[in-house]
Amino acid sequence: MSVGTPRGLASSGQKPITEIPHPLSAAEESLSPGPDVSISSGGDKDLELTNGTLVENSSPASASSTSTSALLSRLQVEDNFEADAADLYATTETRDLFVTVDDPKKHVSTMETYITYRVSTKTTRIEFDLPEYSVRRRYQDFDWLRVKLEETQPTNLIPPLPEKFVMKGVVDRFSEEFVETRMKALDKFLKRVADHPVLSFNPHLNAFLTAKDLNKRQGLALLTKMGESVKHVAGGYKLRARPPEFNAMGEYLDTFSQKLGTIDRIAQRILREQSEYLTELREYASVYSSWAGSEEELQRPLEGVAGCVTTCCGALEDLSENMSQDFLPVLREYVLYTETMKNVLRKRDQSQAEYEGRLEAAVLRKQEDRTPMPLEVEKCQDKMECFNADLKADWERWQCNKRQDFKQLLIGMADKNINYYEKCQTAWESLVTVLQDKQTEDKTSETN
Template identity: 70%
Template sequence: MPHPLATSSSEEMGPALTPSPDLLLPRSIADKDLSLPNGTPVDTSSPASSSSLLNRLQLDDDLDGETRDLFVTVDDPKKHVCTMETYITYRVTTKTTRAEFDLPEYSVRRRYQDFDWLRNKLEESQPTHLIPPLPEKFVVKGVVDRFSEEFVETRRKALDKFLKRITDHPVLSFNEHFNVFLTAKDLNAYKKQGMALLSKMGESVKYVTGGYKLRSRPLEFAAIGEYLDTFSLKLGTIDRIAQRIIKEQLEYLVELREYGPVYSTWGGLEVELSEPLEGVSACIGNCCTALEELSEDMTEDFLPVLREYILYSESMKNVLKKRDQVQAEYEAKLEAVALKKEDRPKVPTDVEKCQDRVECFNADLKADMERWQNNKRQDFRQLLMGMADKNIQYYEKCLTAWESIIPLLQDKPETK
C-alpha cells in the first residue's frame, strides 16, 4: 500500500538533496541572446520583466489553491494591556469544506503561546513528521521593540506562514489539536481538560530511552543529515552578511540625508546656481527614499525567509534524530533476540512492531523531505526574483532621479 504522503515519483533522495539549478538561474527573465560572463541570460528590455515572472509564480499558487479545501489566515493583531502582562493577539480565520469541521467558517483570536502550544502538540502526536518552525519567541530587549508595528507585522506574517504550512500538509492538517486550535473559542479550557492524547507512535517515541546507540545511518539518511548541516551553515552565512549589508545601507542613508540639504543651503547663497543645486538636493532626496524602501524590503521580506529555513533545517534534524533513536532501539532488540537461544514468541513480535515504527519513520521522513525540498525551491525562487526586482526598482529610481537633473546642469545662464 503506498504511503499517504508519497508522490508518484519514485526518485531516490540523492538528487533531491542537490540544490536545484533554478535557484541560481533566472529562467524566464527574457528571451534575449545577451548573457552575463557566466552565461546567465539577462533582460535589457525592461525591469518589469522580473515583476511579470513574480506574477506568474503567484498565478501558479492561485491555480493550486483551487484544489484546496482548507484556508487559514492570520491578521488583525491587537495589543492587550493587563495588570500582570502586555501581549499581542492575532485573528485566525478559517474557511473550509471539510466534514471534520461543524461550520464552514471560524474566527478566533490567538496569542503567540497558543501557536507554541499547537506546535508542541503536533510534535508529540506526529513525531514522524516534520513540523514547521515558529518565529523565535524571545527578542533582545532594548534592540527590538516587540510591540512595534514593524515587529508585530513581521511576526504576523511568520505565524500566517506557519499555519499555511500545516494547512497544506496532508497529515498535519487533519490533526485533532489543529482542529481545536482553529475552532475553539476558549483554547485555555481545552488545554486544562488534558485531552491531548498521544498516538501509539507518539507513545513509542516519547518513551524511547537514550540508552540505544545507532551503529550507522542508512546512506540516504546520512546524505540528508549532511545536506541539512551544509544548508543551514550556508544560510547562516548569508543571513549574517545580509544583516551587515542592511546595517551599512542604513548608515549610508543617514549620511545621504545630511548630504542633500547641504546643496539646498548652498543654493540659497548662489543665485545663478540655485536651480541646479536645488535639483541635486531633490535628486539625493529621491535616492534616499528609494534606498529606504530597499532596506525595508530586505528587512521585512528577505531576512525572515532565511531565518525560517534555518529553523526549518533544525526541525528536520530533530526528526532525523528521532528516527535514529527508533532504528537504534530496533537494532538493539534484534541483537538481543539473536543472542537468546530459547524460543520466545513475544520478543519477535516486539521486534516486528519496532521494525514497523522504523519503516513508518523512514516513509514519513522521506515524504516530508521531498515536500520540503519542493517548497524550498519555490520559496527561494520567488525570494530571489523578488530581491532582483526590488534592486532593479531601486537602481531605476536612482537613475531616473539623476537623469532628471541633467537638463538643469546643461542649461547655460543668460549673460547680461
C-alpha cells in the same frame, strides 16, 4: 501513541519507503558487523548537494552580459517558479481546509500587554461542526499548537514558528513593522500545517481553529510513549549503518544551514551599513539645501543636487525596508527549518537504534533457547518504516516549498534593486538637464 500509517497518508500520495524491506530474516543478516554511525550525525563538509542527493561538482557556465540573456534567464526562472507552484498545489481543487491569519490587535491590561491575531477558517470537512470559524489567538497559542503537533506527530516535519524576536536588537515588539512581519510568519506557519496531508487532520489543530478557549494545560509537559521508549532503548546505542539517502539528507542540511548562516550574517551587516549610510546621506542633502540659500548664482544646481540626494535616500530606505521585512525573515525561517529537519532526522535515527537494539537482543535469545521472534521487534520495525516513509515524503514537500520560496525571494530582491538604481539614475539624469540649462543661460547672459 500507537505509531502506524498516519491518517491521510494514502490520500496524500506519500509513497512508503521501499529501500529497507526488513523481513525479519533479512533484518537478522543486517546485524553483521559494519561501520558504526553515531546517532547525532553531522559534518562540516562543504559539499555540493542537490535536494539532499550527492552530485559531482561541475564548473558553472559563464554568465552572459547581454540584457537579452538576462531577460531570458529571468523568464526561465519565472517559468520554473510557476511550474513548481503548479506541482505544489496540483490538488488545490480538492483542498478542503483554508486558513488565514490577519487583523492584529493590541490588548492592554494591568497584568500584561499582548497582540492577538484573527484566525479565519473555511472548510467542508466533516470533522468540523461549522463551515466557517473566526477566533483570536496570540503568539503563545501558536506555540502551544506546535508543541502538541511535535508530541503527537513525531515522525513528521512540523513547520517552524517565528522566534520570540525576529531580529536581534528589536526593542519595540509592538511596533507596526514587527507585528506585520510576525503576522506574515504566523500565517505561513498555519497555512503549511493546514496544507499538510497528515498534520491537517490533527485534533489539536481542530481545537486551535475552532475553540474559543484552548485547554493548553493538558498534556503540555508529557512526552509520547514512543519518545519515552525510544530514548530508553536507544540511549548510548550507535547505529550499525544509516541508509545512504538519510546520510545525504544530513550532509545537505549541514551545508545548507552553513550557507544560510553566512548569508544571514552578511545581510545583517549590509543592513546596518545601509542604515548608517542613509543617516549620512540625509545630512548630505541638508547641507546642499542650506548652501543653496546663500549662493544665488548656484541656487538651482545646488537645490537640484539636494533633491537628487533626497530621492536616493527614499529609494535606499525602501530597499532596506524590503531586506529587513521580507528578505531576512525568510532566511531566518529556513535556518529554523533546517534545525527542525535535523531534529526529525535524529528522531529517525533513534527509532532505527531502538529497532536494531531490540532485534539484536532477540537474535541472541533465539540462538540460546530457540525462542520465537517477539512481537515487539515487528512493532519497532513498523515504527521505523513509518518514520522513513513520513520523513521522505515531508522532505520532498519541504524541498518543493524551499524552491518556490527562494525563487520568489530572489526575484523580489532583484526587482527591488532594479527599482532602487532606476530611481537614482532618473534623479541624477534630471540634474544633468538642470545643469545644462544653467550653462546655456550663463552663455546667453555673457553674450548679451
